[in-house]
Amino acid sequence: MSVSVGVETSRPERARATRTLTVTGLNHALHDGYTDLIYVLLPVWQAEFGLSYGLLALLRGLYAGAMAGLQIPVGRVAERIDGKIILIAGTALAALGYVLAGLSGGIVGLGLALALSGAGSSTQHPIASAAVSRAYGTAARGPLGIYNFTGDLGKAAIPALTSILLVIMSWRHTLLVLAFMGLLVAVCIALWMPSIGKGAERKTTAAARHDNVNRGGFPWLLAIGILDTAVRMGFLTFLPFLLLDKGGSLPINGLALALVFIGGAAGKFTCGWLGERVGTLRTVLLTEGGTAALIVAVLALPLVPAIVLLPLLGVMLNGTSSVLYGTVPELTPPHRTERAFALFYTGTIGSGAVAPVLYGVLGDALGPVLATVATAITALVICPLAVALARHLRDDSTTA
Structure with a gap:
């Protein structure tokens, strides 16, 4: 399926839109994979820390709650700060959370680390979706569908990769490897994604x-x-x-x-x-x-x-x-x-x-x-x- 920005757009604008969709799609796959790999690790954590099912659900809830609860504040911040900067920082923070999870020595540290990673992932959906929308303008429906689809690719790939890594190394080292992947994605955003801009700059256009x-x-x-x-x-x-x-x-x-x-x-x-x-x-x-x-x-x-x-x-x-x-x-x-x-x-x-x-x-x-x-x-x-x-x-x- 081809994605066009519109016949009236120039080739540089089309290339810019394509880069935006590619990088945000990669980032979406990472964050959705980060969200679902927890399911793979719950039995491992239960065995290591002797957790009840209630505490396991709490660990999952800390990540999901931080991600869901901070999306509206992130949307407000993006009206004053370039969304690209927020996206880089959020992706790096999500990766750092998994670094700290891999280094944690107990259930409290693990829970705080997952909450930190979830806070980083809260930036992804509102910022990246808006970036794709602005890049493609009135032709954004199809590209947003592709962006949505990339999250499913991450949900399939990263938990599967986690399962393979757990066979050859400890869960702590597995999380460090996955965190390194997140830092690489943050670098990709910094190097290749066009600037999104901040919402306040568009008030005149909005009027x-x-x-x-x-x-x-x-x-x-x-x-x-x-x-x-x-x-x-x-x-x-x-x-x-x-x-x-x-x-x-x-x-x-x-x-x-x-x-x-x-x-x-x-x-x-x-x-x-x-x-x-x-x-x-x-x-x-x-x-x-x-x-x-x-x-x-x-x-x-x-x-x-x-x-x-x-x-x-x-x-x-x-x-x-x-x-x-x-x-x-x-x-x-x-x-x-x-x-x-x-x-x-x-x-x-x-x-x-x-x-x-x-x-x-x-x-x-x-x-x-x-x-x-x-x-x-x-x-x-x-x-x-x-x-x-x-x-x-x-x-x-x-x-x-």
């Missing part, structure tokens, strides 16, 4: 674009993002139990989850492009309606046909997110793009943490099948919200 920015639509976009994440996390919570009830085994569950994630990566890659071509409303209606229909199909079908549908379900589950990310800049003044992305990511990450708990309570009360049906109903609830959002969007203003 000129005021008529084209319908900020009233952002709450609809945020609500859709929160519910879309809830559907995805809720369904994945129950999927292993549903397959076991159909006669699946633990290896089958592993295969099934892999198929969902492969489809999800493909959905992130393609749906940003699709949203640019056919509009946000049509794409969201397709992905959310498809999600609801495929969830019901997985519930109704026997084991093998249900597994066959999982890659397509993964496309639908994850595809909406790329469309939503690509819509954030359209609803935001240029000098507040980082703040808008920070708020959006905070809402979706928070939903990812809370939704499994709420659906879990529903599963305890009604059983996993009905709780999974509730996720399909939630997907359908998104459709009227998408219609409301479309009234505020340029690409859907004639079709809403």
